[in-house]
Amino acid sequence: MINQHTREVNRSKGAANSDILLATIFEYMGKMSLETDIHKMLLLLADLGTKLVQADRCTVWLHNRDRHTVWTVAGHGVERISIPDTSGFVGRSIQTGVTLNIGDAYLDEHFNKTVDLETGYRTRSILCMPISNQEGTIIGAFQAINKIGMPSFTANDEKILTFAATYAGKSLESFLLQDELAETQKEIIETLGELGESRSQETGNHVKRVAEYSYALAKLAGLPEEEAMELRYASPMHDIGKVAIPDAILLKPGKLTDAEYETMKKHAVYGYEIFRKSGRQLLKTAAIIAHQHHERWDGQGYPSGLKEDGIHVYGRITAVADVFDALGSDRVYKKAWPLEKITAYFLEQRDRQFEGRLVDLFLDHLDEFLAIRNKYADRG
Known part of the structure; x- marks a missing residue:
């Protein structure tokens, strides 16, 4: 028993x-x-x-x-x-x-x-x-x-x-x-982003800087890590629509005419059209960024005149990142601005061109963004 x-x-x-x-x-x-x-x-x-x-x-x-x-x-x-x-x-x-x-x-x-x-x-x-x-x-x-x-x-x-x-x-x-497929997709996206920038005689480091600025600002704004990374990988495509803009306009050293500017603005729509039908989340994010990174907080942007929270947070963040880098870089139509002039511009455009909260976060952590700029600086 x-x-x-x-x-x-x-x-x-x-x-x-x-x-x-x-x-x-x-x-x-x-x-x-x-x-x-x-x-x-x-x-x-x-x-x-x-x-x-x-x-x-x-x-x-x-x-x-x-x-x-x-x-x-x-x-x-x-x-x-x-x-x-x-x-x-x-x-x-x-x-x-x-x-x-x-x-x-x-x-x-x-x-x-x-x-x-x-x-x-x-x-x-x-x-x-x-x-x-x-x-x-x-x-x-x-x-x-x-x-x-x-x-x-x-x-x-x-x-x-x-x-x-x-x-x-x-x-x-x-x-x-x-993971290998995802990394390949990210590499292709970055390469395409660099292609878009090269047509306007901008360096590939521009898209790297915008990607890193966007990621850092997204984290500061409280976006989850997964979304911040999505923004980091998709933001290099913000200006991919420039591939469809004629060189005579894209590379013009002087001020654009009203008609030329209207043509230039179409790059936001062209970029959106490239990705809008994709079922991939990363490319959907790229479509949003390409379409909305020139919208303004006050509704005076393009191509749709969206305003405030009507603009996707991806577009709002990329707008800050893109303009900061553009103002601090030499372009065919201008020389790089000094840092003091750039910060003054962002303060002036707080709650006008850019969401005020994002401007505050950006300027409060300016040292972080300057470190990114130095890390990916254009080398002569």
């Missing part, structure tokens, strides 16, 4: 533990499905690993085959680390495709004590296994450190972490492909 009772108790505990593991897995699957940042994704995977095998710390490493390195930003208690892909237990696991279950790391010649010596942490037990994609190519490794309450990781821990590694491989491969 005692043996039967013991077996029933153990079975109940096993079922309860399985339920907890499943709940944990589903919780993190939900979080990871919403994540768009690779660093945060890796941290979620590391957190999942610690909970599944009751480890003190867990690190997720990614393999860069071209550079022969493995790197991580997902270590609990460590900053980003990049090491040769033949180094330590991680390198050994990646090179051999073998799971390593080490009882005492200090007794193994492959262990690198450098991080422990720098941080004062004492690594004991280690469970390290490769992460593979769907084709079986090893793309990284899971490394759990110091089993809580026990001297070493168990065979059951290996099974559990193997499951996590399998899921991680599929998730990371999909994420990295999406």
Whole structure:
């Protein structure tokens, strides 16, 4: 009877533990499905690993085959680390495709004590296994450190972490492909932005500065990080419509006639037309910026005469960024203004051309924007 009772108790505990593991897995699957940042994704995977095998710390490493390195930003208690892909237990696991279950790391010649010596942490037990994609190519490794309450990781821990590694491989491969596509899209957008500026004999650094100004001002204005980044990547397209403006007008060194100015103003519509039908969020943002960055807070701007909150915040922010950079740069029709004249202009145009709140934020943090201007200054 005692043996039967013991077996029933153990079975109940096993079922309860399985339920907890499943709940944990589903919780993190939900979080990871919403994540768009690779660093945060890796941290979620590391957190999942610690909970599944009751480890003190867990690190997720990614393999860069071209550079022969493995790197991580997902270590609990460590900053980003990049090491040769033949180094330590991680390198050994990646090179051999073998799971390593080490009882005492200090007794193994492959262990690198450098991080422990720098941080004062004492690594004991280690469970390290490769992460593979769907084709079986090893793309990284899971490394759990110091089993809580026990001297070493168990065979059951290996099974559990193997499951996590399998899921991680599929998730990371999909994420990295999406990330690569997104980075390619951003690079294309910046290149197109530079093309638009080059037609008016402005430097590619103009679009870089406007992008950085827009991002910084968006953060100061309280926009979420995701939206601020969207603005950063899309703002280089603000003047892409200039590609459709005739050179005789675009490159004219003197003042434009009324008719010429009306033609020039059409670049805002042309830019909008390029992107308005896209289903991509980044290009939708670019369409808004191209269309509205010449609208004015008082309603006297173009092309639609929008005013105040009727102008999208992306357009309002980019307007400040674009005008600040334009006034401080040499153009075919003018020389760069001194800083004192630029700040006086923004104060004069507060709640006229520009939203007053954005002007205040900009001028209150002027040093930050000047640092950006210096970082991306045009070099003769």
